[in-house]
Amino acid sequence: MSKNVLITGAGLGGLTAALRLAKKGYKVKIVEKNDKAGGRLNQIKKDGFTFDTGPSFFSMSYEFEEFAKECGIELPFSYHRLDPLYTVNFSDNPQTFFLYSDIDKLAAQFASFEPGFASKMDRYLADSGKLFHDTVDLVIKNNFDSLFSYFITLMKVNPVHLPVLFRSFWKEVKRHFSSKEARQIISLVAFFLGRTPFDTMAIYTLLSYTEFKHDGYYNVDGGMYKIVEGLVSELEKNHVNIQYNTEITGFTGNHDKLESLTDSAGKKHNADIFLINSDAAWFRGKVFGRKKYSVKKLDKMNWTMGYLTFYLGIKCKLPEIHHHNYYLGSNYEEYANKVMKNPGTLQKPYYYVNVPSKHNSSCAPEGCESLFFVCPVPDLKYKPDWDDKDAIVNSIIDDFSLRIGKDIAPEIVSKTIYTPVEWQNHFNLFRGSGLGLAHSLWQIGALRPANFDEKFKNVFYAGASTHPGAGLPMALISSKLACKRIENLNI
Numbered sequence: 001m002s003k004n005v006l007i008t009g010a011g012l013g014g015l016t017a018a019l020r021l022a023k024k025g026y027k028v029k030i031v032e033k034n035d036k037a038g039g040r041l042n043q044i045k046k047d048g049f050t051f052d053t054g055p056s057f058f059s060m061s062y063e064f065e066e067f068a069k070e071c072g073i074e075l076p077f078s079y080h081r082l083d084p085l086y087t088v089n090f091s092d093n094p095q096t097f098f099l100y101s102d103i104d105k106l107a108a109q110f111a112s113f114e115p116g117f118a119s120k121m122d123r124y125l126a127d128s129g130k131l132f133h134d135t136v137d138l139v140i141k142n143n144f145d146s147l148f149s150y151f152i153t154l155m156k157v158n159p160v161h162l163p164v165l166f167r168s169f170w171k172e173v174k175r176h177f178s179s180k181e182a183r184q185i186i187s188l189v190a191f192f193l194g195r196t197p198f199d200t201m202a203i204y205t206l207l208s209y210t211e212f213k214h215d216g217y218y219n220v221d222g223g224m225y226k227i228v229e230g231l232v233s234e235l236e237k238n239h240v241n242i243q244y245n246t247e248i249t250g251f252t253g254n255h256d257k258l259e260s261l262t263d264s265a266g267k268k269h270n271a272d273i274f275l276i277n278s279d280a281a282w283f284r285g286k287v288f289g290r291k292k293y294s295v296k297k298l299d300k301m302n303w304t305m306g307y308l309t310f311y312l313g314i315k316c317k318l319p320e321i322h323h324h325n326y327y328l329g330s331n332y333e334e335y336a337n338k339v340m341k342n343p344g345t346l347q348k349p350y351y352y353v354n355v356p357s358k359h360n361s362s363c364a365p366e367g368c369e370s371l372f373f374v375c376p377v378p379d380l381k382y383k384p385d386w387d388d389k390d391a392i393v394n395s396i397i398d399d400f401s402l403r404i405g406k407d408i409a410p411e412i413v414s415k416t417i418y419t420p421v422e423w424q425n426h427f428n429l430f431r432g433s434g435l436g437l438a439h440s441l442w443q444i445g446a447l448r449p450a451n452f453d454e455k456f457k458n459v460f461y462a463g464a465s466t467h468p469g470a471g472l473p474m475a476l477i478s479s480k481l482a483c484k485r486i487e488n489l490n491i
C-alpha cells in the first residue's frame, strides 16, 4: 500500500519534493501557512503591476532539468540566460560596469585600473572552478548520516583546497586582483549567500565560477513565479492537494515516531512520513520544542542578513537603467563590516534594483515600469523596530533618482514594503533572516541542522536551513537528498 507523506510548507523545497514523491507512488499532501504556494519565491499582484518578491534569477539550471527528468515531465516553465549577468554602479565612479561572462568584454571595462584583468580572471576562475568540481558531488550533493561520515568525505576532497576553509572570500579575491573596483565587483557574489565577503569562507569563491563560467544566471520567461505556477499545476495533475492557510504549530508522537502535526486551529494531520520545508532550525525549536533550538540557542547561531525589499510601480519608462542593477557606495569595507549588525549603514545603503518589466512586458501596464529593490539590513535581533521604514525607503528612492538622473518619486503609483518583520511573519524566518542559517564553517554539511530528525525516524527536512543551503538550486538539491532518505526508509 502506498505511504502517506505530509509536507509542511509549499516553498521550492516542499513543492519539488512533493512531485518527486508523488511520481514514485507516495500519497502526498502539503499544508501551507499562507494562501499561496512558493514561500520566498513568491509574487505580489497590485495596482495592475506584478512583482516577484524574492529570487530574481537562478544558477545551475541543470538542477531544474535533472529534476524534470527524474519526474518524467517537461520543465513547466521556460528560462533564458542573462548576459550581462547584472550591472554594478559605484557612487564615486560614473562608469556602469556590465558583468559579461565573456572575459574579454568584461576585461575591457577594467583596462584603466586593473592591468592584466583577463589573465587574472582566468586564473581566479580556474581555481574557483576546481573548487566547484572537487566539492559539488562529494559534499554539496551528498547525504551525511553522521559527523564521522562527513569528515571521512571531507578527507576525500583534494587537500590543496584546505586553505580556503580558513581564508575569507575577500582575502582570496585580494590575492588575485589589486584594484578596488575588481575586488568589490568580484566579491559581490558573497552577498548573494546572505553574508559579506569578509565573513564568508573562500570556499564560496566557487560561486564566481558558477556565475561567470559554468552555467551563468537565468531569468524565467514571464517572471520567476512561473516556476511555482508550473509546479503547482504538475502537482494537481498528480493529485497532490495543497491545503492553504494552515499553519503547523504542534504535534503528537511517541518516543521515536511522529504520529501527527497539529495546525493552529487544532486539527491533526496524520501521515506515515513527514517532510518539513519550514526552516529546519526554527521548526525544531518552535514546533518540536527542542532545547538545542530554543530562541536563546538560535540567537547564538550565525544567520544570514535581513532584507528590506520594496516593490514600486511607476507611470513612466526608465530607458536609462538595465534589468538587474547593483548600486554601491564608496566605503565597501566599512559598509560590509557593519551591515549585519549596525542600522547606521542605512544612512547610506547599498541596494539592488530589478526592473522585471524590461523583459516581461505583462508585469506592468503600458508605458509603466515595475521595480523591485533589495537592500541588505540587520535582522530583527539588531534592528527590531521598523517604524522608520518609510523614511529609509524614501532615502533609497532619492539616492536612486539622483544616480539615474530622473526623479521617480512623483511617478510612483504603487508601493509595497517588506521589512524583516514581514519576511519573518509571512514565512516563519527566524528574526527575518532572508536566507536562513549562514554558511559558516560550523554550519555546513553535517554540521547544519540535518535533513533527518534526531528523534522521529519518520521526519525529514528540505529547504534553506538544512543541507546544502540557500538559493533555488540548493532547494532542489535539498529536496532530492531528503527524498532519497524517504525512499530508503523502512517503516
Ligand SMILES: Cc1cc2nc3c(=O)[nH]c(=O)nc-3n(C[C@H](O)[C@H](O)[C@H](O)COP(=O)(O)OP(=O)(O)OC[C@H]3O[C@@H](n4cnc5c(N)ncnc54)[C@H](O)[C@@H]3O)c2cc1C
Pocket (backbone or CB within 6 Å): 008, 009, 010, 011, 012, 013, 014, 031, 032, 033, 034, 037, 038, 039, 040, 041, 053, 054, 055, 056, 057, 058, 059, 246, 247, 248, 249, 277, 278, 279, 307, 309, 374, 426, 427, 428, 434, 435, 462, 463, 464, 465, 469, 470, 471, 472, 473, 475
Ligand atoms: C529577498 C530575497 C532574494 C532572493 N534572491 C534569490 C535569487 O535571486 N536567486 C536564488 O537562487 N535565491 C534567492 N533567494 C533565496 C531563495 O528564495 C530561497 O533560498 C528559497 O526560495 C528557499 O526555499 P525553501 O524551500 O527553503 O522554502 P521557503 O521559501 O522558506 O518556503 C517555506 C514555506 O513553508 C511555509 N511554512 C513555514 N512554516 C510553516 C508552518 N509552521 N506551517 C505551514 N507552513 C509553513 C512558509 O510559509 C513557506 O511557504 C532570495 C531570497 C530572498 C528573501
